[in-house]
Amino acid sequence: MRNRVVITGVGVLSSLGDSSAALHAALCEGRSGIKPVQLFNTTGLGCPLGGEIADFDATKYLGQRNLRPLDRTSRLVASAAQLALKESNWSEEMRQDEEVGLVLGTMFCSVHTISEFDRRALEAGPTYASPMDFSNTVINAAAGQTAIVHNLRGLNTTISTGVTSGLAAISYAVDLIRSGRSRALLAGGADEMCFESFYGFDRAGLSCRSDRGSGDFPIPFDARRNGSALGEGAALLMLEDSDLARERGARVLGEIRGHGSSYDCSRGRSDQESVDAIASAVLHALYDGFALPHEIDCLSASANGSEAGDRNEAAGVFAGLNGQTGKLPVTAIKSMLGETLGASGPLQVIDLLETMRDGVLPGIRRLEKLDDGCPLATARSQSQELDVIDGLVNSIGLDGHCCSVIVSRGDF
Amino acid sequence: MTRRIVITGIGVVTPIGTGRETFWTNLLDGRCGIGPVQSFDTSGYNVHCGSEVRNFKVEDYLLNLDAAHLGRASQFAIAAARLALADAGVEIGSLDRKRAGVSMGTTSGEPREVERFDDAYVSKSLDKVGPEFLAMYPCHVIAAHVASELNFSGVNSMIPTACAAGNYAIAHALEVLRAERADLMLAGGSDAFSRITFTGFARLGAVAPEICQPFDRLRKGMIPGEGAGILVLEPLERARRRGARIYAEVAGYGLSCDAHHMTAAHPAGDGAARAMQQALADSGTNAEEVSYISAHGTGTPTNDRLETIAVKRLFKDTAYRIPISSVKSMLGHTMGAASAIEAAVCALAVFNNQVPPTINLNVPDPECDLDYVPNSAREVRVNVAMNNAYAFGGNNASVILRKWELLN
Amino acid sequence: MKVEEITTTVKKSIARITSIDPSDISDHASYKDDLGLDSLTILEIAVDAEYQFQVKLSDDDLGEIKTVDDTVRMVQQYLSVAAIA
Numbered sequence: 001m002r003n004r005v006v007i008t009g010v011g012v013l014s015s016l017g018d019s020s021a022a023l024h025a026a027l028c029e030g031r032s033g034i035k036p037v038q039l040f041n042t043t044g045l046g047c048p049l050g051g052e053i054a055d056f057d058a059t060k061y062l063g064q065r066n067l068r069p070l071d072r073t074s075r076l077v078a079s080a081a082q083l084a085l086k087e088s089n090w091s092e093e094m095r096q097d098e099e100v101g102l103v104l105g106t107m108f109c110s111v112h113t114i115s116e117f118d119r120r121a122l123e124a125g126p127t128y129a130s131p132m133d134f135s136n137t138v139i140n141a142a143a144g145q146t147a148i149v150h151n152l153r154g155l156n157t158t159i160s161t162g163v164t165s166g167l168a169a170i171s172y173a174v175d176l177i178r179s180g181r182s183r184a185l186l187a188g189g190a191d192e193m194c195f196e197s198f199y200g201f202d203r204a205g206l207s208c209r210s211d212r213g214s215g216d217f218p219i220p221f222d223a224r225r226n227g228s229a230l231g232e233g234a235a236l237l238m239l240e241d242s243d244l245a246r247e248r249g250a251r252v253l254g255e256i257r258g259h260g261s262s263y264d265c266s267r268g269r270s271d272q273e274s275v276d277a278i279a280s281a282v283l284h285a286l287y288d289g290f291a292l293p294h295e296i297d298c299l300s301a302s303a304n305g306s307e308a309g310d311r312n313e314a315a316g317v318f319a320g321l322n323g324q325t326g327k328l329p330v331t332a333i334k335s336m337l338g339e340t341l342g343a344s345g346p347l348q349v350i351d352l353l354e355t356m357r358d359g360v361l362p363g364i365r366r367l368e369k370l371d372d373g374c375p376l377a378t379a380r381s382q383s384q385e386l387d388v389i390d391g392l393v394n395s396i397g398l399d400g401h402c403c404s405v406i407v408s409r410g411d412f
Numbered sequence: 413m414t415r416r417i418v419i420t421g422i423g424v425v426t427p428i429g430t431g432r433e434t435f436w437t438n439l440l441d442g443r444c445g446i447g448p449v450q451s452f453d454t455s456g457y458n459v460h461c462g463s464e465v466r467n468f469k470v471e472d473y474l475l476n477l478d479a480a481h482l483g484r485a486s487q488f489a490i491a492a493a494r495l496a497l498a499d500a501g502v503e504i505g506s507l508d509r510k511r512a513g514v515s516m517g518t519t520s521g522e523p524r525e526v527e528r529f530d531d532a533y534v535s536k537s538l539d540k541v542g543p544e545f546l547a548m549y550p551c552h553v554i555a556a557h558v559a560s561e562l563n564f565s566g567v568n569s570m571i572p573t574a575c576a577a578g579n580y581a582i583a584h585a586l587e588v589l590r591a592e593r594a595d596l597m598l599a600g601g602s603d604a605f606s607r608i609t610f611t612g613f614a615r616l617g618a619v620a621p622e623i624c625q626p627f628d629r630l631r632k633g634m635i636p637g638e639g640a641g642i643l644v645l646e647p648l649e650r651a652r653r654r655g656a657r658i659y660a661e662v663a664g665y666g667l668s669c670d671a672h673h674m675t676a677a678h679p680a681g682d683g684a685a686r687a688m689q690q691a692l693a694d695s696g697t698n699a700e701e702v703s704y705i706s707a708h709g710t711g712t713p714t715n716d717r718l719e720t721i722a723v724k725r726l727f728k729d730t731a732y733r734i735p736i737s738s739v740k741s742m743l744g745h746t747m748g749a750a751s752a753i754e755a756a757v758c759a760l761a762v763f764n765n766q767v768p769p770t771i772n773l774n775v776p777d778p779e780c781d782l783d784y785v786p787n788s789a790r791e792v793r794v795n796v797a798m799n800n801a802y803a804f805g806g807n808n809a810s811v812i813l814r815k816w817e818l819l820n
Numbered sequence: 821m822k823v824e825e826i827t828t829t830v831k832k833s834i835a836r837i838t839s840i841d842p843s844d845i846s847d848h849a850s851y852k853d854d855l856g857l858d859s860l861t862i863l864e865i866a867v868d869a870e871y872q873f874q875v876k877l878s879d880d881d882l883g884e885i886k887t888v889d890d891t892v893r894m895v896q897q898y899l900s901v902a903a904i905a
Contacts, residue, residue, distance in 0.1 A: 115526060119533060126611045135804060138574045138803075140803065145674065401556070
């Protein structure tokens, strides 16, 4: 008998707002958080746009305290944790009695801090390297810092599987709660906007480019799409054993019904392998959630404007749902948030919970001409009214990782 | 009834040898891999010693991928993976590749790739950095490359929990197998020698000038190192059905977080003790049943003292009867690989009834008064071994290995 | 260099690293007991002081620094050695 895993609160920091309501409202209105980057200089790079969190001030969430020991990524995660703990009513006193843990997905944690540390040592000499920065050069730094800020003494894990990191973290947490190892875990993901990853993304040819004609915004599934834009965010869910949630009278926003993952050994080089891996992840999630394809009411796609990626996802979901995507409503919120890496999957889950609450599924911004090669006939640019009980959320990496999660509405 | 999971193969790339047999022989002999750092110029530093893997050629192990597209940690991991599978007598072609997965841990990922980026940045020649940065740098590439090399399309995870990562990766693999999401998992850790890591630990004043002497009163610190360790984990019934040699059962694990300080452990050994306690409970083991402990034992004044406190806190008087050694005395601190290599050590201890020494232990420290197996390996009947690891960020992990026949 | 100058710079370092206002930092303040700082922060301040003044303290001397005074005195000592050398 495995425990059921429910969601009792969320914490969001995104380019479209710091609450699930604000995020959802913006997405449903088709507003984009992708704008010219302010955090660093993008001269010489192919795409000057990014989904940055403007004017991020962690003291707004964490109070007036010394935040110098925390870098941007750590501040984002600690702030999201604060919001999630508050919404789910996990007070400090309660956290003394019950060990709440944290499972964080992040692709880079802070490659910026790592680089700054290394560059200062290179320029000034290793004796002048910053000890405080060093403590943030480990990829589990943000999770560690957040545990210190919020006294989270339960298990603390960092998962780093590229774009799928956040959804993989949620999957990891779900398994631990199901087996009873943990009763309450903050789970989700984060990645910051920084020059180093932005540069890497650009040099890998992944950024959308206006000189290729169609405009400089990512348009998932559109025939004109030519790449993605990087974004940042932090999104955490408070996951709990459903019995615990009931005992403490917590409000249940939804449930993680099933999850599955797979790996494309060709790392994106073979379309067929890619499609197979995506289909496998979907199938595993269905199997794990004891769900049948027809029960899936909508898809929150990982599609971010990548030419091959979006197409392979559509084909993979088609195969995984046994061809039942003809009328499947689909959204792709990276059209407005950009590719937020570790935060992406959890942001999709959080917005899906909002859709379940208010019955509106965001459209895919600027989608005009659906790519013939994408078997998702109902993809559209406008938001639509939709009754969602079970939704499928995908995270698909640029280089092989695939993860799918089935989220169910909270009807408890 | 929880599915029982066992270790049937061991692959290691270490500063004292590559491959299970060479490694184990050298370990029991008290060989040391520590020496002057070769991979970069340390003249600007106050310390100059490290524990590096020498004469490593990934081409000896690579069949499918191109070495030019693989960072050093990925190369170590692929070598360790192939060695482990060969050691387990697994015919890769016979596996259902969708149910074969990889769970790895690391501290730095592929640091040379970001160091290259920084070199280019500082010399204002960033245009030298191309698509390879994103393809080779992010730490998940280690597990990804192993899977791509072997064509394993099952669960693929990277758990970068720094110096405890190997144990976390093994614990995760255990969960994946127990949940029947895979039939075989490669689990372990890998890290490459890193200028960034060396600079950081040196700046913290944590690096010893010459040798690593855990628990010795005159100990001066840790020695940064590199390497990889991978175990083949599979269900007991599968292992028995194919007549595999079984080193040990992965009986259970415990994870905890200090939530105290980023680089210093909890002063009363709180988190460490909780992780050990959980591991005992998870594996249904009593403290008195533990025959050997592989210590985190980095050799820093603080770690060794606090670790001793934590062990005594949990085991009480029994602590004095359990041999506890630190192989970091010989390997240095191989970072994310450390607890994976140390798990291999525990598996071999269980299988062979021998425990490795803590070398360089000459001057007893009244605050560290347990039996650290000083200087010579020992014959010990090892029914149950506990593998402990502690990391930056307060991540603690303990894994328990046990003779698989004990439960029968 | 005058003690006052060194002290001002050191207090600016502390302020940058801890957000404590320089005017709230007494010359004799103990990092741990008066300012409530942990070991990593104390080390960061010391390294920053080294960087600002371009001196390199030995690990032993670094370990001796417990108060703001200690930092100032240590920097002054190293600067005067550097001046002679």
